[in-house]
Amino acid sequence: xxxxxxxxxxxxxxxxxxxxxxxxxxxxxxxxxxxxxxxxxxxxxxxxxxxxxxxxxxxxxxxxxxxxxxxxxxxxx
Numbered sequence: 698x699x700x701x702x703x704x705x706x707x708x709x710x711x712x713x714x715x716x717x718x719x720x721x722x723x724x725x726x727x728x729x730x731x732x733x734x735x736x737x738x739x740x741x742x743x744x745x746x747x748x749x750x751x752x753x754x755x756x757x758x759x760x761x762x763x764x765x766x767x768x769x770x771x772x773x774x
Contacts, residue, residue, distance in 0.1 A: 701739045703768040704749075705711035708737055710766070711756055 712722055719737055723730040730752055735741050737750070752765050 700772050705737045705739050709769050726751045
């Protein structure tokens with residue numbers, strides 16, 4: 698799986714677990730909605746670590762917890 702696809706699926710998974718939308722996550726995290734939508738739609742090859750950090754901070758999880766998913770085990774280039 699491509700990194701950007703794993704990232705997209707992980708964000709969607711975390712939002713579903715918390716019963717929030719991508720737009721609500723963007724609003725709560727101060728990430729522009731268009732940026733978050735582009736990440737979820739796999740239009741961003743390598744999102745900044747600050748964006749991932751903001752997502753984690755908003756969801757009250759650690760970066761380790763964010764990446765601790767089988768989605769990231771077999772990443773392709």
